[in-house]
Amino acid sequence: MSMNKYKIFFVLLFIAGNVQAKEDKAAYQDCVLQYVTGTEDPSAASMLTHACNQLYVDNFMLSEKDVNYNQCLLDYLPDSKNRAVSMKVKKTCNEKHRSFFN
DSSP states (O other): OHHHHHHHHHHHHHHHHHHHOOOOHHHHHHHHHHHTTTOOOHHHHHHHHHHHHHHHTSOTTOOHHHHHHHHHHHHHSTTOOSHHHHHHHHHHHHHHHSOTTO
């Protein structure tokens, strides 16, 4: 009888996990069109595409810090013209939003 309780628990856990993961392909596409289209630096375009993916597709168990980090990238990377600037923006967003001390 206790095995049935575990089976029910895992089924409910699986269902709850699927409910929380809200994949929004239309929002992902809008994000890419809005933020990636005008970007000149290929590394920035890659980071922006990844940020859109994290926010709208692979968002299961995405923490608030990760959401804020990815939004920071979307806010500041599109104007980047070279890799050095892109990496500085990435580092700054990371320190601001995902630092151990935040």
